[in-house]
Amino acid sequence: MHLDLSELSQLAPIFRELFKGYHVSRRDPELYAQLSNFQDQYRTLFRALGFELVCDTRGFYYFVPDLAAAAVNKTAQRLALFTFILVEHLADQGRDPVAVLDGGSLGRDELPSLLEKYRDLFIQAEVQTVEELEEKIMRRMTQLGFAGEENGIYRFLPPMHRFLDVCLSVQQDRDLAASLHSVLPLPAPVLIDDDSDEKLLETDDPLDLSDFAQESEEDALARAIVEEQETDA
Numbered sequence: 001m002h003l004d005l006s007e008l009s010q011l012a013p014i015f016r017e018l019f020k021g022y023h024v025s026r027r028d029p030e031l032y033a034q035l036s037n038f039q040d041q042y043r044t045l046f047r048a049l050g051f052e053l054v055c056d057t058r059g060f061y062y063f064v065p066d067l068a069a070a071a072v073n074k075t076a077q078r079l080a081l082f083t084f085i086l087v088e089h090l091a092d093q094g095r096d097p098v099a100v101l102d103g104g105s106l107g108r109d110e111l112p113s114l115l116e117k118y119r120d121l122f123i124q125a126e127v128q129t130v131e132e133l134e135e136k137i138m139r140r141m142t143q144l145g146f147a148g149e150e151n152g153i154y155r156f157l158p159p160m161h162r163f164l165d166v167c168l169s170v171q172q173d174r175d176l177a178a179s180l181h182s183v184l185p186l187p188a189p190v191l192i193d194d195d196s197d198e199k200l201l202e203t204d205d206p207l208d209l210s211d212f213a214q215e216s217e218e219d220a221l222a223r224a225i226v227e228e229q230e231t232d233a
Contacts, residue, residue: 008041010034018051018063023145023159025060035061060145060159075140078125082137083163085118098168101160108152111138 005011014031017024024031035042035055043053052064086106087097100106112130115122127133138154141147146163147154 004041007038008034008045011042011045014042015046018046018053018061021063021144023060023062023157023162025145025158027145027148027157032059032061056158056161058158058161060157062145062159062162078127078137079141079144079146080163080166081121081125082141083160083167085114085121087164087167089114089117098164101156101164102158103156105153105155108134108138108154 010031014024014035017028017031024035026032035053039053039055046053046063053061054064055061083101086101090097090100111133115127115130115133119128122128122133125136127136138147138149141154142149144159145157146159147156149155
């Protein structure tokens with residue numbers, strides 16, 4: 001495919017955001033429209049960089065680096081654990097977890113009671129205070145495009161489905177196990193120890209950027225464009 005770079009007017013900001021692990025959704029109208037209109041061109045160019053551009057039909061884009069992997073990194077683990085906790089917490093309150101996590105909201109004032117209720121699980125994520133919960137989980141969720149925050153209200157965005165789908169899948173397994181009167185241990189996610197084998201910490205999840213730290217985004221982008229032009233020639 002011949003790439004006309006003049007068409008990719010948002011190439012630099014799109015690459016910068018996706019490279020950071022950010023999820024571009026309709027909340028980012030200019031970037032989202034550009035990706036939607038030139039999806040094939042962007043996918044071809046980014047593949048030359050070693051990234052797979054994923055378009056979720058529910059309305060968001062993200063990167064999956066083309067690398068072998070075995071486990072998710074600590075940030076992804078924290079966000080997954082938090083999603084599991086939220087699903088259970090909302091269900092206990094009689095609130096529909098899907099409705100809340102699919103465009104609904106959570107108030108900052110709910111965080112202290114949530115932390116106290118699930119303290120043992122949050123300790124696994126090295127979160128022991130409300131400040132750490134906001135810094136290590138809520139702030140990262142907003143930085144990566146899973147939620148937005150305004151006036152103390154966190155509103156969840158479509159990319160939350162990446163974690164919600166996993167939670168619902170586990171819940172279905174639990175329901176099936178219960179219906180069969182069998183024992184199916186499905187513990188909450190456990191964080192991998194930092195001292196464990198480094199290979200186990202490799203991941204193809206865009207939330208882990210450690211493998212790309214040696215090459216700047218500008219160098220990577222320039223290299224990909226040159227390689228693509230050489231291929232067309």
